[in-house]
Structures are given as C-alpha cells and as structure tokens.
Amino acid sequence: xxxxxxxxxxxxxxxxxxxxxxxxxxxxxxxxxxxxxxxxxxxxxxxxxxxxxxxxxxxxxxxxxxxxxxxxxxxxxxxxxxxxxxxxxxxxxxxxxxxxxxxxxxxxxxxxxxxxxxxxxxxxxxxxxxxxxxxxxxxxxxxxxxxxxxxxxxxxxxxxxxxxxxxxxxxxxxxxxxxxxxxxxxxxxxxxxxxxxxxxxxxxxxxxxxxxxxxxxxxxxxxxxxxxxxxxxxxxxxxxxxxxxxxxxxxxxxxxxxxxxxxxxxxxxxxxxxxxxxxxxxxxxxxxxxxxxxxxxxxxxxxxxxxxxxxxxxxxxxxxxxxxxxxxxxxxxxxxxxxxxxxxxxxxxxxxxxxxxxxxxxxxxxxxxxxxxxxxxxxxxxxxxxxxxxxxx
Ligand code: SAH
Ligand code: TMP
Numbered sequence: 001x002x003x004x005x006x007x008x009x010x011x012x013x014x015x016x017x018x019x020x021x022x023x024x025x026x027x028x029x030x031x032x033x034x035x036x037x038x039x040x041x042x043x044x045x046x047x048x049x050x051x052x053x054x055x056x057x058x059x060x061x062x063x064x065x066x067x068x069x070x071x072x073x074x075x076x077x078x079x080x081x082x083x084x085x086x087x088x089x090x091x092x093x094x095x096x097x098x099x100x101x102x103x104x105x106x107x108x109x110x111x112x113x114x115x116x117x118x119x120x121x122x123x124x125x126x127x128x129x130x131x132x133x134x135x136x137x138x139x140x141x142x143x144x145x146x147x148x149x150x151x152x153x154x155x156x157x158x159x160x161x162x163x164x165x166x167x168x169x170x171x172x173x174x175x176x177x178x179x180x181x182x183x184x185x186x187x188x189x190x191x192x193x194x195x196x197x198x199x200x201x202x203x204x205x206x207x208x209x210x211x212x213x214x215x216x217x218x219x220x221x222x223x224x225x226x227x228x229x230x231x232x233x234x235x236x237x238x239x240x241x242x243x244x245x246x247x248x249x250x251x252x253x254x255x256x257x258x259x260x261x262x263x264x265x266x267x268x269x270x271x272x273x274x275x276x277x278x279x280x281x282x283x284x285x286x287x288x289x290x291x292x293x294x295x296x297x298x299x300x301x302x303x304x305x306x307x308x309x310x311x312x313x314x315x316x317x318x319x320x321x322x323x324x325x326x327x328x329x330x331x332x333x334x335x336x337x338x339x340x341x342x343x344x345x346x347x348x349x350x351x352x353x354x355x356x357x358x359x360x361x362x363x364x365x366x367x368x369x370x371x372x373x374x375x376x377x378x379x380x381x382x383x384x385x386x387x388x389x390x391x392x393x
Contacts, residue, residue, distance in 0.1 A: 299321065
C-alpha cells in the first residue's frame with residue numbers, strides 16, 4: 001500500500017527555511033512473502049535522516065528512561081561477570097539513556113550513535129560514544145580495538161537500518177561465542193492490531209515480527225532464543241538472539257512463531273484489511289476535526305512525533321486543522337512540522353492557552369501524559385485519538 005509522498009518524519013523546518021523545497025519519498029510498505037519481513041520499498045539515505053540535527057531524544061520520556069534502567073538492571077543481575085571485565089555495546093545509543101546504567105555500574109561500554117545532536121549529550125554525560133553508524137566495517141574496527149562484546153543492544157534502531165544483512169554479519173563478528181544480541185522494536189502484530197499506521201515513516205524501514213527476525217539473523221549464525229512482549233511505544237517486542245547452539249531456546253519463541261502463523265501475519269488478506277482500516281482513519285479524522293472546529297473549538301496537537309508527520313501528510317491535514325503542536329523537546333520548539341509547517345510550541349504555552357481539544361500524536365506515551373496534564377483534563381480538555389480508530393476521549 002502507499003501512504004503517498006512524505007517528508008522525512010523528523011526533518012523539522014526552521015521558520016526562515018519554510019519556503020524551501022523539502023526532500024520527499026513515497027511511503028510504501030510491503031511484505032516479503034518468502035521471509036515475512038515487513039518493509040518500506042523506498043527509504044531516503046541514512047545520512048540524510050540521522051544528522052547533526054536529529055531531534056529525537058530518548059530521555060524526553062521518563063517512562064522510557066525507567067524502562068531502560070530496568071532492562072539494564074536485569075541484564076546486570078543475569079550476568080554477574082559483566083562487572084568483571086565485561087563489554088556492552090549499544091547500537092543507536094542516542095543520548096545515552098540506556099548505557100548510563102552500565103556506566104554507573106562501572107561496566108565497559110560503547111555506544112554507536114551517528115546523530116551528533118544526541119551523541120554529544122551522551123558524551124557530555126560521560127557515556128563512551130562513537131559518533132558513527134554501526135555496520136560490519138565499524139564493528140570490525142571496534143573488535144580489533146576492544147575485543148568482542150558480551151551483549152549488543154539495539155532498541156528501536158535495528159529496523160531503521162536498510163542493510164540488515166550487513167548488520168547481521170557485523171553483530172555476529174563482534175559478539176562473544178556465548179554473547180547475546182538484544183533487539184527491541186515496535187511489534188508488527190501490535191501495529192496491525194491497533195491499525196497504528198503512523199508507526200510507518202522513513203526511519204522504520206522494517207517493522208519486525210518474530211518470524212522475520214528469526215529468518216533475518218539465522219543466516220548469520222544467530223538464533224532467536226527468547227521473545228518478551230513490551231508495552232512501550234504502543235506495543236513492542238524484545239528479541240534475544242545468540243550464536244547458534246550457545247543457549248537454549250525458550251518455548252516463548254515457538255509460541256510466538258505459531259501465533260504469527262495462526263494470525264495470518266504472512267497472508268495478503270491481513271494487509272488488505274489493514275489498508276482498509278487505515279483508509280477509514282484517513283476519511284474520519286479530517287471529518288471529525290472540521291466538525292469540532294466548525295463548532296468554534298480550538299484544536300492543537302500533542303507531541304511533535306515522527307508519527308505525526310505520517311498522519312498529517314497521509315490525512316491531508318495542516319495549519320487549518322491543527323493550530324500548533326506542543327512538544328517538551330527543546331530542539332523541536334520553535335520549529336515547524338515537516339511539509340505541513342505546523343508550529344511547534346513548548347508545554348508552558350499549551351498550559352497557558354489550555355485548548356479545548358488536542359490530537360494526541362504521542363499516544364504511545366498516554367499514561368505518562370495523562371499524569372502531566374491532569375489539570376487540563378480536569379478543566380475539560382479532550383483528546384482526539386485516531387489509533388485504533390477516530391474517537392474523542
Ligand atoms: N535506542 C534509542 C534511540 C532510538 S532512535 C531508543 O530506543 O530510544 C534511533 C537512533 O538510532 C537514532 O539516535 C539514530 O541516530 C541511531 N541510528 C540510526 N542508524 C544507526 C546505525 N546504523 N548505527 C547506530 N545508530 C544508528
Ligand atoms: P515518540 O513517540 O517518538 O517517543 O516521541 C514522543 C514525542 O512527544 C517527543 O517529541 C517528546 C514528546 N513528549 C511530550 O511533549 N510530552 C511528554 O510528556 C512526552 C512523554 C513526550
């Protein structure tokens with residue numbers, strides 16, 4: 001299916017550059033019937049996406065920061081040798097939110113992070129960060145310099161890298177014989193179930209299922225040994241992989257692969273239905289917004305997420321429909337949304353204006369946001385939700 005021409009989801013525009021032509025590509029996902037890998041047919045080059053201006057900072061969500069400190073705590077508890085000369089590598093270490101727990105525990109660590117905007121924050125906080133893309137070449141340089149890793153982590157990043165086979169061989173070559181490779185990513189099964197089409201944008205070149213992850217890494221000698229569902233980012237999966245035969249495989253893996261077969265994750269009918277549900281949202285959301293604004297109410301957006309770029313452009317929405325979008329990220333405030341040029345404002349402004357309606361583009365952080373905005377809710381502030389379908393809450 002196609003979500004039409006889209007700008008880069010995180011390429012926010014400085015107001016003085018708003019008349020310039022922006023890079024676009026066709027957002028067209030498909031699924032490989034041979035290996036089950038759900039993917040975009042076209043992706044802009046990684047160097048145009050992950051730049052010194054990349055504006056997504058993991059630490060903007062307290063909930064995500066907690067999630068990652070629990071993950072680190074569990075990994076450290078499960079492998080007491082880590083503190084004794086172990087080595088942890090993270091791909092896509094961003095502002096160092098996850099690695100900081102290993103750093104605090106005195107564990108050797110290194111993050112690969114190409115986007116200077118976020119990598120520099122990590123470095124400033126004392127997190128060892130290599131400002132580069134992880135690939136088989138950089139993996140081999142690091143192995144020569146520091147030796148193999150006990151754990152390689154990749155949260156919300158492995159599906160961002162088009163050269164998945166190069167990643168597979170890079171990870172396999174950098175991992176100890178009994179090491180583990182841990183991936184966390186938005187789960188295809190949940191994306192389909194919730195009609196969360198806004199999880200699709202240029203950075204998400206692959207949306208993983210257990211079946212696809214098992215197939216993609218098996219050819220590099222890595223076996224899927226465990227899977228654990230995660231509630232973060234609207235429904236994610238944690239995949240643990242290890243060199244073939246080095247670990248026992250849990251029953252959860254077989255259960256997930258069976259469940260994916262039973263749910264028809266590799267059947268075209270599943271995707272035809274998904275497309276129809278997406279089209280219903282594209283029809284209903286603009287209708288609801290024009291009905292509400294027709295009654296004289298102000299509508300804004302909450303969270304200038306990458307997801308909001310897909311929704312706004314797919315549904316043909318812009319400044320006539322959404323006055324502005326609040327976002328707590330300093331680097332986003334004062335900028336305009338890609339292509340649709342909706343101004344992004346700080347949370348203080350949201351609270352001052354206290355608009356009647358807000359489209360919740362950061363719906364994956366709803367619990368955290370409900371807590372933050374309880375005063376606004378008490379005053380009658382209402383969310384406009386579009387996932388899994390268009391409603392007011
Ligand atoms: N792991 C963090 C950040 C996810 S955003 C979290 O879960 O919140 C994806 C990050 O991966 C960005 O910071 C981006 O710059 C980085 N990235 C993209 N391609 C990469 C690659 N090939 N190697 C390492 N990092 C990469
Ligand atoms: P994400 O959905 O890709 O994680 O992005 C969430 C965006 O929402 C990010 O730009 C920060 C913003 N945000 C807020 O403005 N307020 C909040 O309370 C939270 C959790 C996120």
